[in-house]
Every structure is written in structure tokens, then in C-alpha cells.
Amino acid sequence: MRRAGSRPGYPRPLLLACVLVALLAAVPLFFVIGYTISTGWTEARRLLIRPRVGELLVNTTELVIGGMAASAVLGTAAAWLVERTDLPGRRVWHVLLAAPLALPAFVVSYGWVSLTSAVEGYRGALLIVTLAYYPLVYLPVGATLRGLDPALEESARSLGLGPWRTFARVVLPQLRPAVLGGSLLVGLHLLAEFGALQMLRFPTFTTAIYDQYLSSFNSPAANMLAVVLVLYCGVLVVTELGLRGRHRYARLGSGASRTAQPARLGWFAAPALAGLGAVVVLALGVPLVNLVRWLVVGASTAFPAADLATATATAAGLGLAGALCAVLLALPVAWLAVRHPGRIGMLIERSTFTANALPGIVVALALVTVSLEIVPAVYQTTTLLIVAYAIMFLPRATVAVRNAIAQAPPVLDDVAHSLGIRPVQAWRRVTLPLIAPGVGAGAILVFLAVVTELTATLLLSPTGTETLATEFWSNVRDVDYGAAAPYAGLMVLLSAPATFLLTRSARRGS
């Protein structure tokens, strides 16, 4: 049977490509499962049932729950102020509030910890991860608020609800997917976070796995902690799916919705401005000012221009290669999911998302062993590192490419065919230009992630390969903040334009 917009059956080559991608993406998960089984119950118990693991569990849970809640509140409040009120300078605020996205968490952490050691421990860690990650809630909530039809709120007001109750009973429920989705991302980032927390002396599963790795390379102790971490991520993903519910949020009815009337802040404008100002100062001001201070200090002693140039070129090259690779892998998966909807397409798409629950340290541990024992030819090669990036960041690429393909109507292909263009040409001349912006956005997302990736790079990079992140880290480890500063600065410079493009397109688009 042929449905509108879909092609009959599954084209064999496409299906084959998709299955290969899904298998590749699942390698780390298979490894973790296989390793657990081969370790055996007795050894696993010795390594897992001990106070240290309990301590890590408490630390990790406190940080994840605290960080998600704080980011949700801060991100939602900021988005509402910027999108729905008459706050002065809203455009500027939007850029400033989204800007921390260009600062990797470990750079924010560095900016703070090199200023005062008072941020060490739980409270400091909570403050710093919230400042680094709240944009992950702020951006989607802002986009949703922009797209909401004000008619619902107006109905609520006309039925006698006050502004606060309207917000709580009408607006908030509609924001649920964005808030939950954004918070879930924050949670997953926190579970995978290494550099920022190591600097703050706040041990979680990820930092403990790295410590085990340092003490014994790829050992049962490290891998057993990795299993717990993966389970933890899995629980988070499943909980989010459950909480999201099955409600429909799309607007029905013809025509376009009007722009919402901005709420009048009145006397509340002053505290709102002060609050947003404080967020910007803490999230951007403190780290950046301190970074510049260390740049000056560092430049007075040594400025290794050659090392800086090499590390920048390496990071950018790896970023480009990783982005290209991830997007190429995402294309068949997204194509299958959109153009041939069905159980197989969904299954394959979902399976590429397992990487979302696999922190970089787990992917790296798996690939070290797999490459060493099964494909020694790629051990310690750039290829393996790029494969790791592709696996880790495939979900980002898939989401972006999928949205792009979904917006390219298949009927245009048919029109091109009917006009006598061959399929390949039609793809190149009609489909590709249509999906290029979305694919480009996906590539930029992966590029950003790779340029600031630390954990997997530390474990997998070929001998002699140093990126901005690893050079930065080795200086921070030696508490040489001045020498670390130029690397941090370059990471920010590389990330800033891409982040700006993304936030701009997010504002124009959805």
C-alpha cells in the first residue's frame, strides 16, 4: 500500500546503510553490556556494593536534580521575561542570555575557580553548572513562547483568571515539553560533565571513572562504574518520555496566530532587570573578565604561538571532520524515518539515540578496548577519534537533519521526476537545497560539541595530537591558569560565531 508522501517498501541500500549506522552507534552499549556479563556477579558486587559508590550516587543525584531544577526555573523565567514582557532591551537580553552557550562548562568553572576556591564543593558546583547549562532550557522555552497562540491566554483572562493564574494554568502546561526536554538535556550533560566538576573537587560517576582509568587504564572498576552511569542516563531518558505525556500541543484552526501582547512589568521591571543582569554577570561577566585577566598574566610569561596555532587547527579540523561524519551518518537514518515511516524506521532512529545516554567517558572506554582487541588498525588513530565524535553527537545531527527533511515536501521530488529529471539529479537540484540549512545547522551543532570535547579526546587522541581542550586541561591540571587562558579564549572564539548563528536561526525559525 502506498501512503501519501512515502515510497513503497524500503529501498535496500538505504535500509542497509541505516542498519550499519545503528550498529555502529550501538557499539559502546553492546560493549558495556558484554563487559558486565563477562565480569561476573561476584566481581561486579565487590566493585559496586561499597560506600564509595554510594557517595558517588548521592553526589551525582544531588547535582543532577539540583542542576535540572535550577536550570528549569532560571531558563523559563528568563525566557518569559524576554519573550512575553515589555522589558527594556529585549533583543540585547536575548543575545546575552543565550551567549553562555558559547562558553564550555569547564571554561566557566575555570573562570570561577581561578578567582576563588570558595566555589569548590556542592554549592559551587550547582551554581556553576546552572550558569553554564541554563541556556539549554532558555532557548527551547523561548522558542515555544514565541510560537504560542495568545488566544488561549486571552480566553483564560476573559473567563476571569488573573495574570499569574493564567501563566500557571494555561502557559506553563504548554511549555511542558520544552521545559522537560531542556531539563533532560541539562541532566544528561551533568551526568557526562568531567572537566568542570574535577576542577571544583566535586566527584561524580564520570570523574570517578576517569580517576579509575588513571589508576588502572581500562579496568573492571572503571567499567562497572560506567554501567551504573549508563543505567542512570537511561532512567533519565525514560522518565522524561513518561512525563512528557501524550497531550497534543499543536495549534488547530486556520490562519496565523497573532503576536502576544507583552505583559506590563510596571514596578517589577527594576527587579527583573537586576535579576537578568545578575545572571549575565555571573554566567558571562565573571568567567570572561577572569579569562582576560589570566590572558594578560599568561602573556607576560610565555605565549606559545606555534602550539596555539597547531591546537586550534587540530580542534577545528577534528570539528569539521566530526561534523561531516555525523551528518553523513544521520542522513540515511533521518531519511528513512521521515520518508518511510514505520516500525523499522522508528526503531533505527531510536537506536541512534542511545548515544544520548552514553557519556563521552563511556564511549571512549568502549572504543579503546574494541579497537585494541578487534580492529587494531584504527587504534590510536584520528579515524577512531572521529568515529567516537560521530557516535557521541549523532543524535544532535539526526534531530536537525530529520527536521529539515520533514520540512521538504516529497511532492517536489515527484514534480521534478515528472519534468524528466533523473532521481540523483532531482535529489541534488531539488531536495538538497531544501534541506541544506537544516543539515548545516546540525553540522554546526556537532562542530561546536567537538571543538570543546575533552573526555573522549583525552582517552582516544592519537599520540602527539593535542586539541585546544586537551592543552587547556593539561595546564589547568598543573594549576597554570595563565598558560591555560589562551586555549580557553580560542575555544570561546571558535564557538561564538557558530553559537550566534544557531541562536539567530532559532529566533527566526521555529
Add this chain to the structure above:
Amino acid sequence: MGSIGRAFVVLATAACLVGLTACGSGNDGTTLTLYNAQHQDLMRTMVDAFTKQTGIKVELRRGGDPELANQIVQEGDNSPADVFVTENSPAMTLVDRAGGFRHLDQATLDQVPDQYVPGTGNWVGFAARSTVFIHNRGKVTKDELPASIMDLAGPEWKGKVGVAAAGADFQAIVSAVLAVKGEDATATWLAGLKRNAKIYANNIAAMRAVNAGEVPAAVIYHYYWYQDQAESGEDSRNVDLHFFGHRDPGAFVSVSGAGVLAASDHPTEAQRLVNFLTSEAGQKTLVDSGALEYAVSAKVPTNPALTPLAKLDPPAIDVSTLNGPKVVELMQEADLL
């Protein structure tokens, strides 16, 4: 964004091509791969001197002692490494026991005093460092100083001592305690440290914390303090040294080792590198490098700023007996790892 997307694809393709050609092009002459667990600055200096003398290039892969040692063992015959250099000897012993080393040239062994060479003759010490107790001048008075490193497990040190538990240096110190005091005493001591100690990422972070008064004292290696004093003194201004001496396990002098891998594809050149590290020229490079570690060669005088090794009265420990994996196991049981 369409044009951006296209530009991106072009750039990415170019990057891949450049990457591929870079990987494909062969080197003329031998390039040795050095798995380096020593400080990167020190090894770069020593290796550059070696390259200058011999024309043999060396690539450094950095990591920690136990990390790289276990990596070499897991890599087995496939190991890309030619030479392994550590900060402490337990990692050398680990590789040696797994049969990972080649026997060293007699000429190399002859350059190094006996106490820095294991019975197997499969690796040599090329630098040494001493354990030291550091304390903030304002927070710990002279008569409060501990007589032995074992005292730090006592209740009077609760919350007052910093250690870099995950670091190879501290784990080597624990291996000395294990060698001198035995397993039971070490387990009890570690349990006391779990109660008392504040954990830092490494020795520098611990020293910085002592200097700032965040923790009154810490156990580190001597050269971190001397290096900082030689530079700005910014992180050690308020810090005093206390060497335990009296053959206490806390007076442990740790040996940095160098060895040639059994899996090396360039054994001749690799032997030359280890020979250079322990030669008069190599040892002089070490002393002049500003690393402020002790030289092992009898022919090269140690930096005059340092307390002579002979005065430190360290415990007599056979370098090949220090047991890294056992230490990790004990520290896991004490929940320090």
C-alpha cells in the same frame, strides 16, 4: 544558512583530505613513540637534547603512570610504544612483571647506581624525588609536626591533611607504606586517611590549598615546592617543608623509571634513548631543566638548592617490590578511589 551549509561541506572535505594526506605521508628516518608519564616539560627538554645529539625524532604520548602501564600491558604485542618513562617505579614493575620490557644494554645498566636498577635489569631509574610533608606556617607549629607519615591517620589530623589520592605519586607513597609496614597496617592507615584527608586533583593543587590555608598540611613530592620557589613563590609563600627522615615510609624516595618495550619496532634506537636519559649528558639536561628532581648518575652533581639525597635518610626499599595494583585495590577498599 544555505551558503553556510555549502561552505561547511567544502571546508570539511578539505579538512578530511588534509588529514588523510598528513596520515599517509611517511617519515624519513625513525620516529620513536615515547609513552610519557613524566612531566611533559621535562621530557620534552630531555628528548629534544637526544634528538639534537642523534637525529632520532621522538613523539610523546602523555598519561599517568598506572594508566600508561596498564595500557601497555593491554596493548601487548600491538603496542605502538617504543619506550616507557614514568614518574614512579610501581608502574615499571607492573609492565616488567607482565613481560613487557626488553633487557637493557649493559652499558646503560652500568651508568646507573645499583639501588635504582631492579634485579631483572629490564629498566633503570633516571630521576628521583622525595616525599615531603608540607604545612602552612600559620596553621601548624613546629611541635605539632608529625614524627611519621603513619601519624596522619590519627584523630588529631581530621580534615587537616591534603592528598592527591588518584595520582600516581601518592599511590607510590602508599606502596612504600605497604612495603615497609605490611598490608594490615596499610589498610588501617588508609582507613584513617579516608576519615582525615581532603582529596585534591594533584600535588600542585594540594600545595596551593596549603599555601592559601584551605588545608593546614599535605603530603607531596619535594620538587613542586622548589619549582614554585624558583619561579614566583606565589603558591608556596606560606608553605614550609618537613622531611620525615629516620627511614620512615614517609621519607620514601621514589624512582622515575625508563625502559624499552618488548613490542618496540625500533629496539636499537629505543635503547639509545634510554642510554641517553641515564648518560652524563642526559642527567645534566635533567639537572639544568629546572625540574628540580634528583639526578641518579653519580657523575652529575645535584642542584645545590636541594637537600642532598644522602641527608634524607629514606627507608631501604627494593625498587622492584613496590606493588601498584595491590595499592589500588587497598585504596578502593578504603573508598579513597
